[in-house]
Amino acid sequence: MSVPGVRIEIEKLRRVHHLHGRQIVVLDGLTAAIEPGERVAVVGASGSGKSTLMHILGLLDRPTGGRVTLDGREVGSLGTSERARIRNRRIGFVFQSHNLLREQTALGNVMMPVRLSGTSPSVALQRAEILLRSVGLGHRLEHLPGALSGGEQQRVALARALVMGPGLVLADEPTGNLDPATAAGVFDLMLQLNEQLGSTLVVVTHSMDLASQFPRVLRLVDGRVQEAA
Numbered sequence: 280m281s282v283p284g285v286r287i288e289i290e291k292l293r294r295v296h297h298l299h300g301r302q303i304v305v306l307d308g309l310t311a312a313i314e315p316g317e318r319v320a321v322v323g324a325s326g327s328g329k330s331t332l333m334h335i336l337g338l339l340d341r342p343t344g345g346r347v348t349l350d351g352r353e354v355g356s357l358g359t360s361e362r363a364r365i366r367n368r369r370i371g372f373v374f375q376s377h378n379l380l381r382e383q384t385a386l387g388n389v390m391m392p393v394r395l396s397g398t399s400p401s402v403a404l405q406r407a408e409i410l411l412r413s414v415g416l417g418h419r420l421e422h423l424p425g426a427l428s429g430g431e432q433q434r435v436a437l438a439r440a441l442v443m444g445p446g447l448v449l450a451d452e453p454t455g456n457l458d459p460a461t462a463a464g465v466f467d468l469m470l471q472l473n474e475q476l477g478s479t480l481v482v483v484t485h486s487m488d489l490a491s492q493f494p495r496v497l498r499l500v501d502g503r504v505q506e507a508a
């Protein structure tokens with residue numbers, strides 16, 4: 280299975296919060312372009328705006344100023360239902376804590392995005408099973424998240440992010456809660472599956488070790504990008 284990766288263009292992106300009458304400038308003229316199928320690590324100090332950037336790219340937040348386009352479509356111009364549709368069809372997320380539904384099995388969690396898209400239950404089941412097997416969890420299909428290890432939970436979250444065949448995979452510290460060896464395993468898997476799928480991959484990490492596995496590293500400093508060599 281291979282999908283066209285999403286092209287991302289970010290031009291002078293600003294994101295400002297207002298809190299108790301004060302302005303908090305998080306992103307301040309950030310400019311970057313990410314090609315379809317590129318794999319990019321995003322690093323930067325705590326509070327530098329990494330999650331903010333991911334939320335904007337993932338259509339969970341809106342820019343205050345500047346332009347962000349996904350495949351040439353400016354995100355600011357998209358209506359609510361169009362944003363939801365693109366999120367479901369084109370974007371896969373992995374968060375630091377897995378955000379799995381506690382009452383649903385591994386299979387139920389991975390099936391969810393497919394069910395939401397209106398695909399028949401039997402097709403959803405089939406796709407979820409294939410994905411769970413590809414992340415090495417074929418023997419844990421009926422487990423609830425609470426009965427899975429941290430690394431297994433993140434692999435379920437990865438399977439859920441990939442099950443719709445997204446053109447863009449966004450992962451915000453996907454291994455932040457895992458020990459280094461388990462984290463390295465999840466990263467390997469993410470890179471390997473991404474190579475097969477051809478999607479664009481943007482991953483936030485605090486680990487320079489993990490970031491160095493990516494061909495390109497963007498560092499956020501003062502609300503902008505400092506590109507590492």
Ligand SMILES: Nc1ncnc2c1ncn2[C@@H]1O[C@H](COP(=O)(O)OP(=O)(O)OP(=O)(O)O)[C@@H](O)[C@H]1O
Nearest residue numbers: 296297298303305324325326327328329330331332
């Ligand atoms: N709703 C909000 N109101 C005010 N300030 C906010 C809001 N959301 C985020 N911020 C501020 O924006 C800055 C960037 O936050 P963000 O979560 O993007 O950082 P980060 O780089 O992901 O940090 P971390 O590595 O700790 O996850 C922080 O200083 C945060 O306090």
Ligand SMILES: [Mg+2]
Nearest residue numbers: 329330331451
């Ligand atoms: Mg963050």
